[in-house]
Amino acid sequence: MLLGVLSLGGVFLFPLWQITLDAAQFPGGLKMHIWVNKISGSEKNIIQNINILNHYIGMQYIEPDSIAELKYFPIVAYAMMGLGLISLVINKAWAYLTWFIIIAILGVLGIYDFYLWLYDYGHNLDPKAPIKVEGMTYMPPLFGEKDLLNFYVTSYPHLGSGFLGLSTLLGFAAFWFKRKS
Amino acid sequence: MKTHFLNYAAGLSLIFLMASCGNQGSETSQVLGGSAAEQAYVAPGEYDEFYAFMSGGYSGQITAYGLPSGRLLKEIPVFSKYPENGYGYSEETKAMFNTSYGEVPWDDSHHIELSQTDGEFDGRWLFVNGNNTPRIARVDLTTFETVEILEIPDVAGLHCAPFITENSEYLVSGTRFSVPIPQKDVPIDTYKENFKGLINYVSVDPEHGHMELAFQIEMPGFNYDLARNGKGKSHGWSFLTTYNSEQEHTLLEVNASQKDKDLMAVINWKKAEQYMKEGKFTERQTSYFHNLMNEETTIVESEEKTLTKILDPKNCPDMVYFIPVPKSPHGCDVDPTGEYIVGNGKLSADMSVYSFDKIMKAIEEKNFDGEFDGIPIINYEAALDGIVKKPGLGPLHTEFDGRGNAYTTFFISSEVVKWDVESKEILDRQPTFYSPGHLVIPGGETRKPDGKYLVAMNKITKDRYLPTGPELAHSAQLFDISGDKMKLILDFPTKGEPHYAQAIAADKIQPNSVKFYDIEQNKHPHATLGESKTKVVRDGNEVHVYMTAIRSHLAPDNIEGFKVGDKVYFHLTNLEQDWDVPHGFAIQGATNAELLVMPGQTRTLVWEPKKVGVFAFYCTDFCSALHQEMSGYARVSPKGSDVPIKWGLNEKLRENEQAAHDFYEKAKKSANTGK
Numbered sequence: 001m002l003l004g005v006l007s008l009g010g011v012f013l014f015p016l017w018q019i020t021l022d023a024a025q026f027p028g029g030l031k032m033h034i035w036v037n038k039i040s041g042s043e044k045n046i047i048q049n050i051n052i053l054n055h056y057i058g059m060q061y062i063e064p065d066s067i068a069e070l071k072y073f074p075i076v077a078y079a080m081m082g083l084g085l086i087s088l089v090i091n092k093a094w095a096y097l098t099w100f101i102i103i104a105i106l107g108v109l110g111i112y113d114f115y116l117w118l119y120d121y122g123h124n125l126d127p128k129a130p131i132k133v134e135g136m137t138y139m140p141p142l143f144g145e146k147d148l149l150n151f152y153v154t155s156y157p158h159l160g161s162g163f164l165g166l167s168t169l170l171g172f173a174a175f176w177f178k179r180k181s
Numbered sequence: 182m183k184t185h186f187l188n189y190a191a192g193l194s195l196i197f198l199m200a201s202c203g204n205q206g207s208e209t210s211q212v213l214g215g216s217a218a219e220q221a222y223v224a225p226g227e228y229d230e231f232y233a234f235m236s237g238g239y240s241g242q243i244t245a246y247g248l249p250s251g252r253l254l255k256e257i258p259v260f261s262k263y264p265e266n267g268y269g270y271s272e273e274t275k276a277m278f279n280t281s282y283g284e285v286p287w288d289d290s291h292h293i294e295l296s297q298t299d300g301e302f303d304g305r306w307l308f309v310n311g312n313n314t315p316r317i318a319r320v321d322l323t324t325f326e327t328v329e330i331l332e333i334p335d336v337a338g339l340h341c342a343p344f345i346t347e348n349s350e351y352l353v354s355g356t357r358f359s360v361p362i363p364q365k366d367v368p369i370d371t372y373k374e375n376f377k378g379l380i381n382y383v384s385v386d387p388e389h390g391h392m393e394l395a396f397q398i399e400m401p402g403f404n405y406d407l408a409r410n411g412k413g414k415s416h417g418w419s420f421l422t423t424y425n426s427e428q429e430h431t432l433l434e435v436n437a438s439q440k441d442k443d444l445m446a447v448i449n450w451k452k453a454e455q456y457m458k459e460g461k462f463t464e465r466q467t468s469y470f471h472n473l474m475n476e477e478t479t480i481v482e483s484e485e486k487t488l489t490k491i492l493d494p495k496n497c498p499d500m501v502y503f504i505p506v507p508k509s510p511h512g513c514d515v516d517p518t519g520e521y522i523v524g525n526g527k528l529s530a531d532m533s534v535y536s537f538d539k540i541m542k543a544i545e546e547k548n549f550d551g552e553f554d555g556i557p558i559i560n561y562e563a564a565l566d567g568i569v570k571k572p573g574l575g576p577l578h579t580e581f582d583g584r585g586n587a588y589t590t591f592f593i594s595s596e597v598v599k600w601d602v603e604s605k606e607i608l609d610r611q612p613t614f615y616s617p618g619h620l621v622i623p624g625g626e627t628r629k630p631d632g633k634y635l636v637a638m639n640k641i642t643k644d645r646y647l648p649t650g651p652e653l654a655h656s657a658q659l660f661d662i663s664g665d666k667m668k669l670i671l672d673f674p675t676k677g678e679p680h681y682a683q684a685i686a687a688d689k690i691q692p693n694s695v696k697f698y699d700i701e702q703n704k705h706p707h708a709t710l711g712e713s714k715t716k717v718v719r720d721g722n723e724v725h726v727y728m729t730a731i732r733s734h735l736a737p738d739n740i741e742g743f744k745v746g747d748k749v750y751f752h753l754t755n756l757e758q759d760w761d762v763p764h765g766f767a768i769q770g771a772t773n774a775e776l777l778v779m780p781g782q783t784r785t786l787v788w789e790p791k792k793v794g795v796f797a798f799y800c801t802d803f804c805s806a807l808h809q810e811m812s813g814y815a816r817v818s819p820k821g822s823d824v825p826i827k828w829g830l831n832e833k834l835r836e837n838e839q840a841a842h843d844f845y846e847k848a849k850k851s852a853n854t855g856k
Contacts, residue, residue, distance in 0.1 A: 045758035052732050052757075056806060130807055
């Protein structure tokens with residue numbers, strides 16, 4: 001269980017998700033990293049540069065400060081680490097199971113929330129956008145790869161999600177072994 | 182020997198019968214056999230192995246080429262104003278052209294010197310001389326921008342410059358033309374009594390590269406032509422060729438070519454440093470300008486200096502010597518070991534190679550042949566290591582490959598000759614097209630040459646390319662010198678007239694190349710750090726526009742309230758923070774230039790509207806898909822009209838003059854304290 005709590009800490013060390021935009025004029029691609037508490041990129045000014053590109057098609061500006069989830073998700077993560085420690089103190093199978101269920105539900109909710117954001121960015125476009133392509137929306141894939149105008153967009157979980165998944169599995173394993181013993 | 186004479190004959194016929202060069206094509210096709218094209222080929226998307234920096238001669242600029250492809254990478258404006266990007270026209274850069282003669286917007290750039298550490302190129306800075314108005318410029322190799330120009334006082338024609346020492350301690354230079362010092366109204370035929378030459382030592386600050394005139398040595402009135410500094414064991418010494426030791430002042434081509442030998446100056450600069458410390462100098466009032474770009478504001482600050490420190494060899498024994506050199510020498514080159522000094526006597530049939538050890542021994546034993554103006558003349562034979570016998574006609578410059586070989590250009594016989602430094606034996610000769618001046622091997626004047634390629638820079642082009650009317654581009658030839666024989670692998674036209682060039686491994690520059698300026702570090706007093714801070718301020722007949730550029734609009738893009746007779750300052754800040762997104766600025770009626778503003782940078786263009794009407798301004802750099810839309814209007818009202826200042830971007834025009842004025846006053850104050 002302790003390992004589960006520790007690996008949950010990994011979400012603060014690594015991004016949860018990586019969206020890469022590849023186009024001829026951007027050698028190496030523009031890499032955007034979504035963390036539990038921030039949005040960053042492979043270069044310092046990536047968000048500004050993606051916003052400049054997005055404004056042509058009328059996408060909203062990505063403003064990390066205005067995304068409430070980035071403020072309360074870290075609190076939730078710390079709370080789960082705390083709960084994990086409490087379950088460790090209780091050291092009963094039901095405590096581990098409870099923790100596992102909560103974090104599994106939170107994980108699924110988190111992904112759903114992320115999907116909603118992507119949907120909103122991709123569909124809620126400024127009607128005065130300079131470039132309008134009939135019938136075109138710009139939602140990046142949640143998981144996978146897609147052509148969006150001149151960009152080839154790749155979106156996959158990153159190491160942070162790996163640690164989150166590992167943490168969930170370890171929580172379940174703690175429950176499993178506790179119950180067996 | 183016979184073939185040599187045939188070569189001479191061929192060379193001479195090239196010079197004297199240059200109009201009729203018919204068989205040069207077949208000669209080339211022989212040389213270009215095998216894989217020559219492949220050797221110079223750099224595939225699309227691949228990088229060159231070396232940067233070559235060529236001076237521009239009468240263009241006053243520098244060009245950067247890739248080797249071996251010969252691709253032009255950039256023209257760096259240095260001594261000539263450059264309306265293409267506003268260099269010398271923008272308020273920030275115009276002070277770069279201040280001199281004791283006022284603004285001098287052009288020059289004749291000759292010799293490139295890259296900064297060195299331990300006798301090797303370190304890739305930090307590039308120095309180049311201005312010949313006509315004696316100046317030395319420094320280019321920052323992280324940005325490829327000219328950041329400093331220092332004028333050298335009391336010299337005329339700073340051709341012999343700016344030769345660097347092996348740890349970039351000094352840039353050594355000498356006057357090409359001797360003149361009265363200080364300048365005075367005397368008959369020209371009093372040359373011998375009134376004219377003097379100065380050798381100048383400019384120190385380079387090891388951290389920032391800032392230049393300072395440390396001292397000048399007052400020398401006899403000769404023409405100081407070229408120089409090199411010692412390296413390794415000869416570090417601490419400078420060698421300068423001179424011509425016109427006849428001290429003639431008219432028809433030099435004849436009168437300055439009479440003596441069988443001229444003199445090479447040998448200077449112990451460590452000794453000179455010691456005399457400076459001991460205070461053996463005299464001070465003289467003069468005037469020269471030092472123009473330096475402030476790293477924080479990126480504004481050029483200009484300062485007039487009025488004092489120079491002079492060392493007189495008569496009062497400073499053991500500091501300066503002469504050695505005879507056969508007939509009107511030009512280049513004077515030191516091999517990578519620092520032991521051999523090659524005197525390229527351009528009117529002599531032979532080349533003299535001196536030994537540093539022998540020079541030291543001769544000095545120690547006082548093996549002198551008289552003196553000139555109190556300066557001892559070292560015995561020629563005592564200093565001589567050997568003679569390269571009949572290598573060609575008109576030797577000008579020599580570089581080295583680090584494998585014990587030297588390569589010399591021969592102007593008259595139009596060829597490059599490879600010879601062994603120790604044995605003085607001639608190993609190979611290849612024709613060039615036509616009449617080479619300087620040549621360059623990457624690192625070829627340092628302790629560690631990268632002897633893979635050689636570029637000969639020719640003075641005469643003739644039929645080398647498709648014709649372009651009477652004025653032709655100069656031509657350069659790239660040789661592969663990795664084998665025993667030199668192999669011509671590429672011909673390419675160059676900009677201006679490259680005199681000297683230096684080439685450096687790309688990996689010493691490429692990793693440090695700046696992609697854009699960090700806008701958080703922008704300390705320009707008139708910067709506009711954000712679109713919400715854009716504004717327009719009137720101060721009497723001056724109007725300051727605080728404008729920003731980001732894809733794909735200028736803010737503000739509608740401005741009213743200008744009047745005929747105003748002096749309008751467009752302070753444009755490029756808000757982009759990505760590589761290769763410059764924005765331009767041009768406005769109709771601008772009689773100066775346009776601007777190119779790099780991401781994160783602020784540049785200012787002055788516009789003086791003379792006509793009533795509405796005038797368009799726009800971005801001149803195709804920045805994005807909506808670049809054509811990146812434009813705006815400036816409304817100019819008659820003088821004395823009461824149209825208020827108003828501005829905006831996609832909104833009802835604003836006129837919060839008070840807030841704008843407060844901002845302007847603050848900016849003005851910090852601009853003033855910045856100076």
